[in-house]
Each structure stands twice: as C-alpha cells, then as structure tokens.
Amino acid sequence: MRKLKVAILGSGNIGTDLLIKTLRSPFLECVLFIGRNMASPGMAKANSLGVRISDLSIEAIIREPDCCDLVFDATSARDHIYHWSLLEKLGKIVIDMTPAKVGEMCVPAVNIQKCSLYKNVNMVSCGGQASIPLAYLIGRTQENVEYIEVVSSVASRSAGPATRANIDEYIETTEQGIKKFSGCDRAKAILILNPAQPCIDMQTTVFAKVENPNMEKLKTVVDEMVNNIRLYVPGYQLVVPPVFENNRIVITVKVQGLGDYLPRYAGNLDIINCAAIATAEEYAKEYIRNLDYDDCDSVEEPYVNCID
Amino acid sequence: MRQDLIDIIKEDCALVTTGVSGALSALKGECVLITGGTGFIGTWLTELVAFLNDTYNFNTRLILLSGRAYNFSAKAPHLAMRKDVVIIERDIRSLLDIPSDVSWIIHAAANPDNRLHASDPLKTMDVIVKGTESVLMAATRLPNLQKFLNISSGLVYGSQPLELETIPESFRGNLDFTAIGSAYAEAKRMGETLCAVYRNQHRLPIVNARPFAFIGPYQLLDRPWAINNFIRDSLLGGPIRILGDGETVRSYMYPSDMAFWLLSILVQGTVGLSYNVGSPDGVTLRKLAEKIADHFPLRPKIISRVAEEGNSNHSKFVPDITLAHKTLGLSLKVDIETAIKRTISWNRCLLE
C-alpha cells in the first residue's frame, strides 16, 4: 500500500508522540525525524524505532527536498515562520503544531475536506480541538447564538514550561477558532491547571448563551459528532450531554490520551496530535487517489464516462 | 544600530584598553570561539575584540556559537555584519565538532535569568551540565588549544556569610543542594568540577571566571535584579521601591571592565584557577537608589518597605578581587557612578 512520505520537525514530546502515531498509520511513512539536539530523548527514541534521524533542523529537508511531501512542524512559533518560508517554496504541505498559526485552522471533524486544499494548516489548540466541533454544532443548530465560552482543565503534569509561558496565546487562539467555526462573534476561553494526583484527564466544557435553545436538535447532532471524533480520537467521551442549566447550554467532554509517548492523562496533547494525524491521512488519501489516477492513465483508459 | 549607541560602546572600550592592550596581544591573528556568544557577555566580548581589531589591528577572528542567534542581528547589527565575526546557530548540548583553527575558547553558554531558573530549573541545569560536557569533549580534539575559559558564576558560593566582607575564591560556599532554587548554582559548580577533571585527565588548559553582578548597555532592564528595577522604575517616573530596609549590599561592575577582565583571564590566567570578576565596592540598595535618583531632574521618590521588624534579611554579595588584581594586574576603570550614568544614557537613547 502506497504511503505519503512525511518528515517530523521537532524532537520534543509532541514530535515524538507524532512519530509513534505515524508508525501506526496505514497511510503515512515517517522518512525523517529532525531536531536540533542529538542528545534529546526523542532522537534516541526515533533511532531505536529504526527511523532516520537528523539534527540539522530545516537544513535536513533543504538538502534532500524530495525526501518527503508533508512536514509536521513541532518546533516553535518563531521557527515555524522561518521554516514555512522555505517549505512553501519547495511545495511541501505543512501541518503547523506551533502557536504560529499562519495557515488555515483545521478541526478534522468539522472541515477536514476543505483543509486538504491548503498547504499550511494548524490544529488551533487542545481546547479548540475538543470544543470547536461542539461550538460549530451550536452555531449550526441554534438561533441567535450570543456568546460561546470554553473552559478546559488539564493535569498540571501535562502542561510543560512552553504551555505555561503561552497561556495568553492559547486563550486568544482558541477564542479565534471558536468564533470562526461557530459564526458567533463573542467568545471566551479559560484554561485551568489542576495538580491532583492521580492526574486528571483533559476536561472541556462548552457553554453557550442562546435565546431560544433547541436542545433536542443539539443532542442528536452532538451524539453523532462525538462518534465521528472518536474515529480519530478514541479517548474522546461525552461526560455531560447537552443540557440547558441556569440559562446556558452546557456540554462537557473528556479526553483521555492514547498513551503513545506521553502518559494517558496528557489528553490535551494527544487530541492535537490525533487531529494532526487525521489531517495528514486525509492528504495522504488524496495523494494516493491522484497517484492511482495517474498510474491508470498510462495503462488503461481513463475512468470517464464516454458518450457513444 | 544608532551611531550614538555605538559611540557609547566605543568610548567604553577605549577607556579599558588604553595603555594595556598589549596584555592581550597573544590573541592577535587568532581564532576565538565564544559559546553563548550572542548573550550579554558574548556581545560585550565581541564589541571589545572588534575594537581591538579596528584600533590596534589585532586581526582576531570570532566564532559566536548560540542556540538562539536569530535576534543578534537585530540587537547588534554592526557586529553581526562584521567579516571577523561568524555566527553559528547550534544547541550547545549537542556540539560535536569545533573548527580546528580555534585556539581559544570562552564558554559562556548558559542563561543567568533567574526567572528561567525558577520556571524551568531542569532546562537551566541541562544546558549548563550537558553543554559544558559537550564543549569540553569537543575541545579535547583541537590541535592547538591555548586556553579554555569557563564562565562559572559568583552564585557558586551560595549565600555570603555575614562575617565575610567580600568573598574570596577560596571560600567553598554554602548551598542547599536539595532546593530547586539551587539548580543554577549547583549546575555551575558541576561545571567547574567537570573543568577540573578535563584539565587533569585530558590535560586541557582550563581557567574559570566567577562573574558577580553587572550593569550597563545591552543588559535588559526587565531583568528582575534590584539595580535594573531601580533604573527602569526611574525612567518610568518612579517611585523606586526598595524591598526591605535597603541595607542589603551589592556591587556592580561595568561591562567594559568585565569584557577586558575576561579576555585578560583568558590570556594570562593561571590554568586550574578560578577568578572572581566583579566590583569589590559594596553599596547598600538604599545608597544605590539614591545614586540613581540623582540622575533624574524630576527626582523619583524612594520608598522602602520593611519585610519584618527584627528579621533583617540583610544579604551581601560582593567579591574579593585580590587574586585578579595582584596576579593579573586587573582593576576597575569604571566606578559605580559612571556605570549608572552611562547605563541611564544608553537606555534613554534606546527609548527615543
């Protein structure tokens, strides 16, 4: 089975977790795992899994531009801007895992087909991935949505120094995503860290202020959506089905991670990575379809209905 | 960079090198590697070497190694574009090879920002310990290494005991090695131990410097140190808020002195020794606040709040520099008044 060749830029936890997921994917092949520091544990992990590694950062791809078609960039916002300027010229598809967010926001359950038209997509944020499908449904099924709010609680252990230094950015990005996908122009995002042991799974609640809520309609589409999301995020669960309480719509979901590289409680990191893989696989399917089409072209007649 | 800022630095370099540039002549025509080369220490060393090249035809080449070199050309474009300065962007922890024509190394790769030490003590230690190991290992394969200067830190001494007016290099220090707050200092101590081992086992010509505290151009005022806060708050119109009764004692060296001292220790320091680098002239925070306030026509108010009656919490952090002074003939050319004055000028220019 033909696979899409991908490279992973960034050998930290996100990059390494992505690697393990690509190894499981029937559509993706990781040809290069790239970092800046040979001493990082991710590099050792990749090497032990038999994956080619490099510490040349973006140089590794510049030197061998044909090695891959898609790049996961799990470095930093600043570095991504630089990487994209080079990768765009090389015609690569880039999935941006950093806060840079220069491309199109992608939430697979909502807009994956549209996203495969773009060359640079990002996964918004962890809270965004969990809540945007629900915000989208609220926007679609309810009249006069005045305001949408998303609260995410994550385990302290799953929030590293980078997350902690960028909480404001997380909030602004998530709010942007909510507004875009729900069509509502007032949104708020809140992030809470909880140090309880054993670690809590990521929990996200979506609230909405709506004039005349249609809860029945919402419940049906939410159930459907949750099942769709579970196809690529198996640990996604509905904890509080849509309910109208204290004049607000309330929906709570929980995400438990797959435990690939990071522990299960890091559902916040897992959901972003699962979404990224699902997106990459969509590109892969597109790519394989085109390949098959091209192949057939030269061997048989094209699959076109001719009018006799 | 604006000419008036460049001029301030040039004047500073001229003052510290007048009459004594000969002491550094061993660097003429040589290639020097500075790790952490785009940081505060690295930038000043580059300014001084550039000055020696331009004024005294030293013809010294610099390689600046940095994990985050991207903002150097914004910070000091006049240095970044020099032909005698090469910038290599690389994580110090995975440094494998050093160009073989490097004959002098100044290892300054670390982050002295204590906010980072608080938020990410793990990374802080990792960079210092793994980074020092990597560069020492790579240095063992150099054909012509003359000297390796390890930039340690005055913080290796832990807290200064009350009975010591100034801390001599012989003081073994007192650090609580179980406290996360000791992460940076313990890592620097490990750095010196690694250097001792490489000096003996691998015969590397290593010398250590223990910098204390500095104030001057290129140092950002948002750094959470008393003198930076006082100057920043004064530039904002005040008030200057001193924590405690102001009797805490600190000392500050101007960075042109720092750069000259470091190059002197590199060239003339005795292998195996550690040298304190800083000002021996202690000043109370209250006095410091007053000296700073004096520079503002609209004198900012000075407020001090006592933490607790009876709990004096008076700390001191002042180096004994007898070793550098007696054996290397080093002294301070810039006093605290001038240091403050020039720092305020620099920052005023930046704000314009």
Add this chain to the structure above:
Amino acid sequence: MSTVLISDPTLRDGNHAVRHQLNAAQVALYAAAADAAGVPIVEVGHGNGLGASSLQVGESLISDREMLEVARENLVNSKLSIHVIPGFATINKDLKTAIEIGVDLVRVASHCTEADITQRHIGYARDKGKEVYGVLMMSHMASKELLAEEALKMESYGAEALVIMDSAGAYLPSDVTDRIAELVKSLTIPVGFHGHNNLGMAVANSVAAVQAGATILDGTARGFGAGSGNTQLEVLVAVLEKMGFSTGIDLYKMLDAADIAEKELMPVIPSIKSLSVVSGLSGVFSGFAKHVERISMEYGVNAKDVFFELGRRKVVAGQEDLIIEVAMKLAVEGAVK
C-alpha cells in the same frame, strides 16, 4: 510599634456573595467610605478577578472597566488593587486596559502549585511601573515547603510581596503559623494572609499569621465574601489595635464603612451555614457554594455529598463546570440505589 498593611477586597471577594452583581453605585459608595477610613488598599472586581466574568463562574453586572473606573474616581488616598488569575485574564485583553485605567497594585494569583503561570503577568505589570504582589490560592492544598518553592518563583519574577489565601477556609491557626513562618524564613519579600471563615477561624488565623511574621492581611467589611465570608475587617482592625499593631486605619470610620457595606452591599450578613462547614472541611474553594447549592437542587442530590465528592477529586478554583458532572453522577447513583 509594628505595622500591618491591610488590603480590603470587599468589592472583589464580596462579589462572590452576590453572584458578582455589585453595581456602580455600590462600588462608589464603599470605595469612598474605605478611602475615608484610611484603608490602604481597596481591591475591586469580579469575585474571580479581572477578566473572569463568564458563564463558568458567573457573569458580573457591570464590566471590569466600569468597576475600575468608578472605583478609581472614588479612591484618593487608598490604592486601587486588582486580582488577576492567568488563564482567566490575558495581558492584551484585560491587564493592559486595567493598568491604563489607573490601578495602583496588581495582585497576580495562581493555584498554590502553579506559580510559574504568573511569570508573564507579573513581568508585564512591573514593566509598566506598577506595584505587584504574588498570590497563592487554595494554599491548604500544598505543604509549607512546596508553598515556599512556589513563592520563591513569584519573588524571582518580580513580585514585591507574597500573599497566601485560605480560599476554602480550611485552616486552623497552627496550620497558618507553620506556613507563614516557612514563607517568612524563605522569602526576602513581605508575606501576607487572606482568610476565610468557613470554620470560624478567620480572625484567629489572621492573628496567628501576624504573630508568625506576616505583615499584610486581607479582610472585608462584615466579612462580605465567598462562602461564609472573609476575615471580618472591622473586627480584625480592632483586634490588631488591641494587640498593639498599627494599621493606619481610623477604627470609627472603618466601623462606619462596615455599616454602609452592611446596609448597601449585602442582602444578608455573612454567616457560617452548614454547607460552609462542609466546604471548609472538604477543602473546596468557597466560591463554589452558590453553584453547588443551585445545581444540587436541580439534580435532587445532597449538596453536602457534592462538596465531599468535589473535595475528593481535589478540584481547584475555576473548575465549577465539574459540579454538574458530579451532581449528575450522584443523581444516577442515587436512582440506582
């Protein structure tokens, strides 16, 4: 004579008691009275601080801007202070504006084990020349050593004082003595204490705090605040005077201010109800009280059971959405029985 610096969050913590519905007139009235009494610091805002008006913890009647502007107008000698929790308040949307409106003191708070999320907000406020304190909330949930470690981080970021909060009203005086002593020993900056009265210990705890070396105390008029309320300020001032501390506050005028607060701000005077005792014992954030009451009734479960379950799950402030989940679960379990 030793001085104790009083910080008065009547117009912030008190907002919890009225579901954040304090109006501009009330803010103006109390601010003026506190100012006249010589209260050094007056803290104003939504119960959960700047930018916290939300469906999660409750929407405030008036915006942060309105509250701060009217308070600013009515505070002449007293400092205007705000409570800021990163994760709720962002620098761009919330803190920047508050500083432009003219707050004097910014108290940046985190859960007691998560101090490093405050680095940027503390740094921003200091860069703007504002006075900044660090605050550790729900401080009963960490050992004194861990509190000291987290406090040191805030000190390194530029916090000029460190206040620990007994957000659940869970402490006994000996707990406070231990923790404050450890902090005073470890920090260079002054240490403060913010008490809640769920177990009737707020004033006693505050006394223990100053005896252990704290020099900053929070208190509100009549104890107006979350759950069973805060340390009752006018009582605290009287007690401190009796102990020989100076606060700079005019006791008579403070009593007047408390009378005004009682008449104009609060529908009921705070008291320790059964649920408050339970929330204090279970160590749950006092601000949850009204939400737990309401939701327990909706789902037909015992509010005390909900509190104990929340305590067992070690919820922190800002996790009010968990209340529905817990109530639902208990309702199902109850039905099964």
